[in-house]
Amino acid sequence: MPPIPSPQTQQPAVKLYDFHPPMEDFRSAVLRGLGLPQKQFSPQFLYDKRGSELFDAICQLPEYYLTRTEMAILRDNAGAIATALGHRVLVELGSGSSQKIRILLKAAPQVTTYVGVDISRQHLQEACAALMADFAELEAIAVCADYTKPLPLATIPELRDRPTIGFFPGSSIGNLEPAEVIAFLKTVAVLGDLIVGVDLKKSAAILEPAYDDVQGVSAAFALNVLTRINRELGADFDLTQFEYRAHYNEAAGRIEMAIASLCDQTVHLGDAKISFAAGETLRTEHSYKYTVDEFQLLAMEAGFQPVQVWTDADQLFSLHHLKQM
Numbered sequence: 001m002p003p004i005p006s007p008q009t010q011q012p013a014v015k016l017y018d019f020h021p022p023m024e025d026f027r028s029a030v031l032r033g034l035g036l037p038q039k040q041f042s043p044q045f046l047y048d049k050r051g052s053e054l055f056d057a058i059c060q061l062p063e064y065y066l067t068r069t070e071m072a073i074l075r076d077n078a079g080a081i082a083t084a085l086g087h088r089v090l091v092e093l094g095s096g097s098s099q100k101i102r103i104l105l106k107a108a109p110q111v112t113t114y115v116g117v118d119i120s121r122q123h124l125q126e127a128c129a130a131l132m133a134d135f136a137e138l139e140a141i142a143v144c145a146d147y148t149k150p151l152p153l154a155t156i157p158e159l160r161d162r163p164t165i166g167f168f169p170g171s172s173i174g175n176l177e178p179a180e181v182i183a184f185l186k187t188v189a190v191l192g193d194l195i196v197g198v199d200l201k202k203s204a205a206i207l208e209p210a211y212d213d214v215q216g217v218s219a220a221f222a223l224n225v226l227t228r229i230n231r232e233l234g235a236d237f238d239l240t241q242f243e244y245r246a247h248y249n250e251a252a253g254r255i256e257m258a259i260a261s262l263c264d265q266t267v268h269l270g271d272a273k274i275s276f277a278a279g280e281t282l283r284t285e286h287s288y289k290y291t292v293d294e295f296q297l298l299a300m301e302a303g304f305q306p307v308q309v310w311t312d313a314d315q316l317f318s319l320h321h322l323k324q325m
């Protein structure tokens with residue numbers, strides 16, 4: 001698919017390369033997920049405009065230690081990370097509001113081109129525009145794409161023949177199953193070196209509230225996917241008949257997030273009828289937690305050499321610099 005520059009005129013102008021999958025792919029993926037014995041959706045479906053806003057609200061919650069801890073690690077090690085970036089084009093995967101990157105851009109004025117890759121198009125464009133407004137020398141390019149698929153960076157003229165480095169913060173890598181992590185890292189190896197945020201193993205007493213806060217923002221974020229499917233695909237999920245749950249499966253090392261049906265019910269989506277038994281769950285996300293060694297082993301299996309890992313004093317979160325072997 002050829003890149004489609006944004007027709008919108010924003011100040012400052014952000015170049016958008018739009019590889020967002022078509023609505024038909026969304027419909028078929030949703031139906032496929034609802035047809036599995038364990039009903040499930042890909043986590044990327046959580047991020048429409050409203051989902052991105054709700055995720056930003058989660059990042060501000062006292063229970064959600066991940067964002068503030070990773071930002072502190074970035075701040076505390078900004079000089080060393082800026083050196084690791086060199087003069088390369090900085091490509092952020094799942095860039096969201098592009099807040100964390102600001103810490104690095106301040107420390108690395110030699111980086112003059114930033115590429116935000118995200119599935120949530122409008123949020124992405126706004127975040128890149130805000131970056132260009134605040135960093136006068138920076139060119140920010142928005143690429144709306146699914147980062148689990150081969151990145152279409154070769155089709156972007158600004159990136160041709162320029163060395164890149166990948167930045168993948170926020171523990172998004174934890175959404176992938178461990179075997180998928182290896183395949184994913186091999187795919188994004190096209191970016192060269194990577195700096196990856198990885199949440200560390202810890203007690204359920206810390207983990208579960210981070211993913212199921214008292215104010216119910218995490219619940220609203222997860223349930224928003226049903227609102228999105230109702231709106232975009234014409235389904236009739238009754239949100240009062242579902243509830244959000246998050247549980248730490250310690251043996252598997254992952255938080256399991258799901259929407260549970262509160263009764264026996266049938267949901268309609270076009271011609272399809274989807275039955276839910278009372279208590280049946282629809283998986284929205286897994287979030288895997290690793291020790292530093294466990295993650296480095298996966299990275300090495302994918303052909304990367306761990307060169308540096310930065311963590312906080314409480315060993316809550318880790319940031320890995322991986323080089324291609």
Ligand SMILES: C[S@@+](CC[C@H](N)C(=O)[O-])C[C@H]1O[C@@H](n2cnc3c(N)ncnc32)[C@H](O)[C@@H]1O
Pocket residue numbers: 043044047052055059067093094095096097098100117118119120145146147148169170171172
């Ligand atoms: C957990 S948030 C992290 C946001 C930000 N990087 C941070 O660290 O706070 C995940 C981000 O990745 C995006 N995303 C999720 N799945 C994606 C996919 N398959 N392809 C592209 N973007 C995706 C979401 O829209 C969202 O902005």
